[in-house]
Amino acid sequence: AYADLITISGYDGGTAASPLTSVKYAGGPWELGLSEAHQTLRANDLRDKVRLQTDGGLKTGLDVIKAAILGAESFAFGTGPMVALGCKFLRICHLNNCATGVATQNDVLRSQHFIGLPQMVMNYFQFVARETQEWLAALGVSSMADLIGRTDLLEILPGTTDKQRKLDLKPLLSTAGISDDKPQFCIEPKNEPYDKGELAEQMIVDMADAIANKQGGHFSYDVRNIHRSMGGRISGEIARHHGNYGMSDKPVKLQLTGSAGQSFGVWNAGGLEMRLEGDANDYVGKGMAAGKLTIYPPMESSFESQDASIMGNTCLYGATGGALYAAGRAGERFAVRNSGATAVIEGVGDHGCEYMTGGVVAVLGESGLNFGAGMTGGFAYVLDIDDTFAERYNPELVELVRVDNDELSEHALHLKRMIEDHVRETGSAWGNQLLDMFEQRLKQFWLVKPKDSAIDSLLDQAKKVKAA
Template sequence: MSLTTCIGREQNLFNETTGHAYRVMFNSPILLFSDFNQLLGLDSTYYRANIVDLNYEPKEGLESAIRRITAEAERLARSGTTLLILSDRAIAKTAQVIPAAMAVGSVQQMLVNKSLRCDTNIIVETASARDPHHFAVLLGFGATAIYPYLVYESISELAKRHQLTDTTALMLNFRYGIEKGLRKIMSKMGISTVGSYRCSQQFEAIGIASDVIELCFKGVISRIEGAGFTDIAQDQAILHKAAYRAHVPLPQGGLLKYVEGGEYHCFNPDVVNTLQASLIDKNFATYKKFAELVDNRPVATLRDLIGIKGVRTPIDMANVEGAAGLYQRFDSAAMSIGALSPEAHEALAIAMNRLGGRSNSGEGGEDARRFNTERNSAIKQIASARFGVTAHYLVNADVLQIKVAQGAKPGEGGQLPGHKVSVEIAGLRHARPGVTLISPPPHHDIYSIEDLAQLIFDLKQINTKALISVKLVSEPGVGTIATGVAKAYADMITISGYDGGTGASPITSVKYAGSPWELGLAEVHQSLVENGLRHKIRLQVDGGLKTGTDVIKAALLGAESFGFGTVPMIALGCKYLRICHLNNCATGVATQDKNLRDNHYHGLPERVMTYFEFVAEEVRQWMATLGVGKFEDLVGRSEWLYALEGKTAKQQGLDLSPILYQPKVPATSSRTWQETNPPADLGQLNQHLLNECKGAVDNGEGFDATYSINNTDRSVGATLSGYIASTLGVKGTKAPIKLNFNGSAGQSFGVWNSPGLELKLCGDANDYVGKGMSGGQIVIYPPIGSPFQSERSAIVGNTCLYGATGGKFFAAGQAGERFAVRNSGAIAIVEGLGDNGCEYMTSGIVVVLGKTGVNFGAGMTGGFAYVFDQFGRFHRRVNNELVDTQKLESTIHQQHLKGLIEAHVAETGSEHAKMILSDFDNWLDCFVLIKPKNIAVADLLKLEKSSPELVVKAG
């Protein structure tokens, strides 16, 4: 981070002058006391500092005060001030304080509009910044650096109380924590430097008036009107008064965890205990008390300010749709095994299957022993992580859900702390026990709507009966995204709100992340209706649903399916202690600790079933009151909702009309889901292959045939792989099914390849070759006599072997970018590859007989690779954070590599590989072994049991 000053603006920018030397460098945007003093002590000739006081007299008013300090900042900047210090330190009992974020936003906009920002730095000296989000907001709206003086003074006071002497270390620890939090926030947006994040305004305002946005946060998205300057000033005045109240300690607040008398929490002890009592006793009257606690709570969500109109004559309950029809609309939300204990995960599946609803596996894979039993999760998730996604996993699902993002952790993806990755969980995820698992960002395999459409097509080819769902975040513009998803032939869309993230969410994701589902659901429903696509999409919502009233309101806003996450956990015994990520859940629900599970887990599927029975009964009561016999008649009837007046000025200032807007239904569509959404391309070659090979699979016979292929043939082999997996299970066919192709294959050749299926292509292939392959073999080689040099020519596209869990892959040519990302067991040999190779790899073996791109091995925690570094440049291209590189000194590894190359030559006839083998002993010095730092070289082959035949051959 640097503070800059402009010296001699008329100087040519391309000439080196003394003015270019005046730079002050800091390693962090969070200043310590010494840093701040150094700034104030800089030579005023080049770095003149002036303080702009953020305190004002109450009679002046907040808006007027902001305009005044903005004008003062402009005057100072024009007069040569380089360091504008916005400070609230001069606090007084008779004064009020301008919120630092509002001051920064207004001054930043002014400096940009007046072309003064490049000459001026904004330094914020504030007592209000204390957690990473506060610092992120100040930086995002334009602050160059921040000095949180009250935090440091509080740390110093605490150190004195506890007789700690090294106060500096404590302050550095605080700064380190904030920096780590900032990096996490920035990484969610794909931003790697503070300089890029500063002034980016990567936020959404919820419930702030347009005049405040215009003055202080111009350019920030705000979907609903809300609090104005007067409301914000009143909040500040209440806080100010509390601070000066004599002999009365300031309340703790209870922002993150429930505190008696503090901030209201939707899941408070009364709510949790009343719910659990109703389920233990199977007492609907007690459940109704729980529902009253929820439905009549202080306003905590947008739906709490929305009422339901009685627009029809009530009907008798006997004329209302039965509970069995409603259960089909209820799903348990995506909570992976790993986040939850195996017992809790299976209990949810059992409960939902018995009811007729669906449980969601989450993104952690699932034990094959649960398939075809009542313990099977009907919804199976395919997230960017691709943990344990095999052909066998995919065919044992009624719904396949693509998690593009999660509402409670937008941009962050799934993550499982290392202490929750037990031996059992590591086995399901094809990873190493004790190693933290983080999802690769979705853009590794979904760069565009076309890539998403391809993944949807892949899944529809392998499991022709499943609905394909896409999980989206309730974010601004989600309606447009959902319209694209519908056009990409998804059958179902889940809108995920900020409430949730159960089982593994860190504390940093609990607050300030995500948006209310009410905003996203309404936007998506309206967009799909107006674009004539609503009848093809089953619309689901999840995030904080608790009662039948929640279900009714969500249905009226457009949802016909509902995901419940936290409440089913509470039904299993969860006490809502917010320690899921620590692996020490006191009730055994969200832990892998066997002692806690054995001694403290008492969850029963029957209690989960009782909860949904109660919700369905409450929904039926509502339907009778509203005069509706069929649930479908509720969906999308937002005109039956109205905005409540609210009890406070801020609540009354909210404008909920964008949520309650009733879209016009085109004649060609409807307001509810009517049909599935089949793609225009039905995969004719896949159907032909299935028809030809079905008999051989059924009879356990081998098969060998040759076919022509072109680049419009996509996902070739997927339907046959699905049939093999559904018929023969995870082991696949004993006699190989050999399919030979000539030509250029389209996207996803060999996707989800099953054991026993061997695909051989003479030609080339597009992106995603072998994506998710779980066995078998894929061989790609150029035609005999091809003039191209294989080690210099691409033969397959990007993102090949993404999430592969087994099998062998040989390609006599180069691969594109993101090769073998999240490889979890496949053996692969290629002759060169692009950037980000072997990223997030957890198992398997990769051999690269040529050049690689940059960032090789980033996030790699298992498996290993051999790279032919002919020109000695690989050390510049590897990411050394988690991996070591070394020469092949072990005879065992030398022979193992030779055996792999010999197998490659046997399959592809590669001239380049033959050249290496012809003088192998001399070429050995050019090979580099890449392995995870925490695994010894001697253990690599022991851990990689996926290639015993190649090891034997090499010996």
């Protein structure tokens, strides 16, 4: 995959919000994976091209020293800095009511109870760095670079129980018979990929004047699944000249045909609108900030769009704005961590709208299991034709309300406008059918909202997020 950095993550099984059974029994030591990855990269003459990072329970300078000896040159910390900022490890991160204001979207909790300052984290890492320096001096090693891979400095202790004594940890400290003159850490500035991004670079050449002069324009290209992160390079160029939203009134419009590779529309900026006749792989709209993405099947296709997949998994991951319209089904974890994007899709797999904190999603078809898990903001409209959605959503933080009542007339109009926009953008036959029978179909729609959010505030919140 030509990675520049590989992270070996271990320790507990999940975040502080995970079930205790996962925390206690699902995790694995990072030491096992780190040592194996380091040896494998050296054996294949790749260690000088790839940075190795590890995380999972690192809290002290001694942890850093041990990780470096086993092959790491980069170290990630989570719990330590959080505690330094005021986290009391209450293990309720997923409930949106963190008593210290660290892990919550609640403005009151954040403003009244969060005491964290950058200096607190800086002070913590200064102590970690000082302890690391002390251990380097004690070991007689002059720099971290000289410590990486020095497994001769570690000693295997005898076990204190019968089970421990049966463990053979020698492979952890092995050099795997690799010559000592092979690199122990990354030297090259980057791991040059096979994919040179030639189409993306050609797009920048074609659009250079349109972007620099803020003229906008229309462009057409054929794409294949080898073309990854389509639009990312363009968004970067737009942001470099005008910021994330500076070209929203003069957008560059792309008409693409084919099957797009991973991360279509990644980091999409305001001023970039892409239409794709075909389909896309995973991570569509990842980190999307603004603009518009439209995906629809070829005009000559004869299948029912609401029954066919048109994009992969984890689409709209971490999106903060913009709009996505897709005439077809998405895979699992659609709109995970979405905090501001608007989307209309014709079906989703399991874990839809997981950890969503903002934005609006309309699902015009079947939904998988565990919908709305960890969802603390935004809202969704979900079509439930066979009346089984109540058995498939996650009721811990969200609740279901039928849209077809007088109190939700504004939501009914809002939903209808979203479907109209969807039809206009994609030409969806299924969307047209829903509009033709809207009064009847409205009875089959659920409004999915966080329990802590008042119904009469949802649309106002959505407008504020969109305006921002």
